[in-house]
Amino acid sequence: MDFSPHTGTIEKKRTDCLILGAYEKYKLTSSAEKIDQAADGTLSKLLKRENFKGQAGDTLLLHQLPGCRADRILLVGLGKKKTLTDKIYRKALDAAIQTIAGIPAKRTLCALLEAPVPGCDSRWKARQIALAFADGCYRFTELKSEPNALPVLAHLDLHCRDKEESETAVRGAREGHAIAAGxxxxxxxxxxxxxxxxxxxxxxxxxxxxxxxxxxxxxxxxxxxxxxxxxxxxxxxxxxxxxxxxxxxxxxxxxxxxxxxxxxxxxxxxxxxxxxxxxxxxxxxxxxxxxxxxxxxxxxxxxxxxxxxxxxxxxxxxxxxxxxxxxxxxxxxxxxxxxxxxxxxxxxxxxxxxxxxxxxxxxxxxxxxxxxxxxxxxxxxxxxxxxxxxxxxxxxxxxxxxxxxxxxxxxxxxxxxxxxxxxxxxxxxxxxxxxxxxxxxxxxxxxxxxxxxxxxxxxxxxxxxxxxxxxxxxxxxxxxxxxxxxxxxxxxxxxx
Missing domain, CATH: 3.40.630.10 (Zn peptidases)
Structure with missing residues (x-):
C-alpha cells in the first residue's frame, strides 16, 4: 500500500472513499464541516436521520454526497472530543479499515489526522493510520486454491493542513508502513x-x-x-x-x-x-x-x-x-x-x-x-x-x-x-x-x-x-x- 500527503481542498479531491471524523452529539471535525457546507448541510441531516451517534468505532458509509467529488464518504465515530485518547483513536481507525476492506475502494483519502489526541502528534497519528490500514488489509490466502476475490486498497492519501504537517505525516506513515511489513x-x-x-x-x-x-x-x-x-x-x-x-x-x-x-x-x-x-x-x-x-x-x-x-x-x-x-x-x-x-x-x-x-x-x-x-x-x-x-x-x-x-x-x-x-x-x-x-x-x-x-x-x-x-x-x-x-x-x- 502506498501513502501520500494531501493538502488541497478536500471537497474537490476525487477519490474512491473519503474518511471523515465525527464526535458524539453530531459534532463534526473541521474537514467534515467543510464537506457539510459544500453539501448544503446534507451531511448533518443524514447523520440525524441515520441516528449516527458518533460513539468510538461507529461507522456510516454514504454515497455520492452533493458538492463532494469522492464516490463515497465514510464517517467514523470518535466518541467525546474531550476524552479522545490514543486507544479510542486506534479503535476508530480499526473500525474504518474494516469497512474499507469490504468495498471496492482502491484509493482512499483519510482526514483523521486533524482529530486532536492528547500527547500524540501528527507523526504518531500518521504512523497509526498507516499501520492500521496496512495491517487491516492483511489476508492469508497463500494456501487456498481459490482465494476470495477481495478488493484491495492500494493507495491511501493523508489529508494534512499544510506542508509542515505533510513532512511529519510522511515520516510517520513510513514508520507505520515498515512496522506493518514486519x-x-x-x-x-x-x-x-x-x-x-x-x-x-x-x-x-x-x-x-x-x-x-x-x-x-x-x-x-x-x-x-x-x-x-x-x-x-x-x-x-x-x-x-x-x-x-x-x-x-x-x-x-x-x-x-x-x-x-x-x-x-x-x-x-x-x-x-x-x-x-x-x-x-x-x-x-x-x-x-x-x-x-x-x-x-x-x-x-x-x-x-x-x-x-x-x-x-x-x-x-x-x-x-x-x-x-x-x-x-x-x-x-x-x-x-x-x-x-x-x-x-x-x-x-x-x-x-x-x-x-x-x-x-x-x-x-x-x-x-x-x-x-x-x-x-x-x-x-x-x-x-x-x-x-x-x-x-x-x-x-x-x-x-x-x-x-x-x-x-x-x-x-x-x-x-x-x-x-x-x-x-x-x-x-x-x-x-x-x-x-x-x-x-x-x-x-x-x-x-x-x-x-x-x-x-x-x-x-x-x-x-x-x-x-x-x-x-x-x-x-x-x-x-x-x-x-x-x-x-x-x-x-x-x-x-
Whole structure:
C-alpha cells in the first residue's frame, strides 16, 4: 500500500472513499464541516436521520454526497472530543479499515489526522493510520486454491493542513508502513502449517532477508556445529523430529562498529506436540504458532532494515520441532546445556526454555548491551493476562520500564510480573542443577526464573507472548505481536 500527503481542498479531491471524523452529539471535525457546507448541510441531516451517534468505532458509509467529488464518504465515530485518547483513536481507525476492506475502494483519502489526541502528534497519528490500514488489509490466502476475490486498497492519501504537517505525516506513515511489513512477515510465517514452515524454511526466509538488505547478514548453525558448542538442551528437543534443528543468527549493522548491539532471541518451535509429554489433541493444530517468537524477530529485523535504523541489532532464533519418537527425550532425562548447567527434564512439553537457554548462552559472544527474548512460553501467561497484554519479566528495572513505555506508545502493551528470588526456590532438583519446570504455581514466573539462570552476564528481559501472538476461534490467526512493541523500543533507542 502506498501513502501520500494531501493538502488541497478536500471537497474537490476525487477519490474512491473519503474518511471523515465525527464526535458524539453530531459534532463534526473541521474537514467534515467543510464537506457539510459544500453539501448544503446534507451531511448533518443524514447523520440525524441515520441516528449516527458518533460513539468510538461507529461507522456510516454514504454515497455520492452533493458538492463532494469522492464516490463515497465514510464517517467514523470518535466518541467525546474531550476524552479522545490514543486507544479510542486506534479503535476508530480499526473500525474504518474494516469497512474499507469490504468495498471496492482502491484509493482512499483519510482526514483523521486533524482529530486532536492528547500527547500524540501528527507523526504518531500518521504512523497509526498507516499501520492500521496496512495491517487491516492483511489476508492469508497463500494456501487456498481459490482465494476470495477481495478488493484491495492500494493507495491511501493523508489529508494534512499544510506542508509542515505533510513532512511529519510522511515520516510517520513510513514508520507505520515498515512496522506493518514486519507484522505481515511475522503473520505469514506463523500462519503457515508445520509441514511447510520447518526450521529449514525459517532459515531460508532469514537468508532472503539478508539478500534483500545489505546491512543484514545471516548465519545458520547446523546440528553438528551446535553439538560442538555443547548445546545439549536445544539438541535434546530436536531428537524426536526428523527435521534437523537450526540456530539462525541475524546481524544488522546500522550503527558504528564499536556500538554494542541489542539482541533479540526468539523461540522458533515450528511445531510443538509436547514430545513424550504429549499434548491433548484439541487445538493442537495451533501449536504451529509456537514459533511466533522467532517469527517476530524476523519481522522486527525487517522493520529495522526497512527504516535503516542507526543501530546494531542481533537476532538469534533456535528453531526445532518437539515431537514424540523412539529417540525423543523422556521425563527424567538429564541434559547438559551450553552454559555447563545440567537440567532434569520433568516435562518434555516445557521445551521452549530448553532451546532458549542455549540460544541465550550463545548470544553472549556478541557482547550485547541488552537482550530481549520473545517466546510463546507458558499457558500460565494466558491464564494470568488473557490476550490483552504480553507478560514481561526482567533482571533490570530500567529495561522493563522502557519496554512498558514502548508498548504503551505502540498500543502493544506488556505487563510486568515479579522475578523475585522466592520463585527461584521452586527450581530445585535432586539429580541435576535445576529442573525444567517449577510446579503449577506461578508458571510464567518460574519459566522466566529458569531463563534467568542463563542471563546472569547481561541485561535481560523476557516477553511471554503465549496470549498475544495469535487469536483463536472464528478469527484464528497470528496477530503479528509484539513487532509493534519491539519496533517502538528500537526507534526509541536511536542516538539523539
Amino acid at each position: 507484522m505481515k512477515l511475522t503473520k505469514d510465517l506463523a500462519n503457515l502449517p508445520g509441514n511447510i514452515c520447518t526450521p529449514a524454511y525459517l532459515a531460508d526466509r532469514a537468508q532472503q532477508l539478508a539478500d534483500r538488505y545489505r546491512k543484514l547478514k545471516v548465519t545458520v548453525l547446523e546440528e553438528a556445529e551446535m553439538e560442538k558448542l555443547g548445546m545439549g538442551a536445544l539438541l535434546a528437543v530436536s531428537r524426536g523430529s526428523r527435521q534437523p534443528a537450526k540456530l539462525i543468527v541475524l546481524e544488522y549493522q546500522g550503527g558504528k562498529a564499536k556500538d554494542r548491539p541489542t539482541a533479540l532471541v526468539g523461540k522458533g518451535l515450528t511445531f510443538d506436540a509436547g514430545g513424550i509429554s504429549l499434548k491433548p489433541s484439541e487445538s493442537m493444530d495451533e501449536m504451529k504458532y509456537d514459533m511466533c517468537g522467532g517469527a517476530s524477530v524476523l519481522g522486527t529485523l525487517l522493520t529495522t532494515a526497512e527504516l535503516d535504523l542507526p543501530l546494531n541489532v542481533v537476532g538469534v532464533i533456535p528453531a526445532s520441532e518437539n515431537l514424540p519418537d523412539g529417540n525423543a527425550i523422556k521425563p527424567g532425562d538429564i541434559v547438559k546445556t551450553m552454559a555447563g548447567k545440567t537440567v532434569e527434564i520433568l516435562n518434555t512439553d516445557a521445551e521452549g526454555r530448553l532451546i532458549l537457554c542455549d540460544a541465550l548462552t550463545y548470544t553472549e559472544r556478541f557482547e550485547p548491551k541488552r537482550v530481549i527474548d520473545i517466546a510463546t512460553l507458558t499457558g500460565a501467561c494466558l491464564v494470568a493476562l488473557g490476550r490483552h497484554a504480553t507478560g514481561l519479566l526482567a533482571n533490570e528495572e530500567d529495561l522493563a520500564h522502557t519496554l512498558i513505555k514502548a508498548g504503551e506508545a505502540a498500543l502493544d502493551r506488556a505487563w510486568q510480573l515479579p522475578l523475585w528470588d522466592e520463585f527461584q526456590e521452586q527450581l530445585k532438583s535432586n539429580f541435576a542443577d535445576l529442573p525444567n519446570i517449577g510446579g503449577r504455581e506461578g508458571g510464567t514466573i518460574t519459566a522466566a526464573c529458569f531463563l534467568s539462570r542463563f542471563t546472569e552476564k547481561f541485561t535481560w528481559a523476557h516477553l511471554d507472548i503465549a496470549g498475544t501472538a495469535w487469536n483463536t476461534g472464528q478469527n484464528k490467526g497470528a496477530t503479528g505481536r509484539p513487532v509493534p512493541l519491539l519496533s517502538q523500543f528500537l526507534l526509541d533507542q536511536r542516538p539523539e
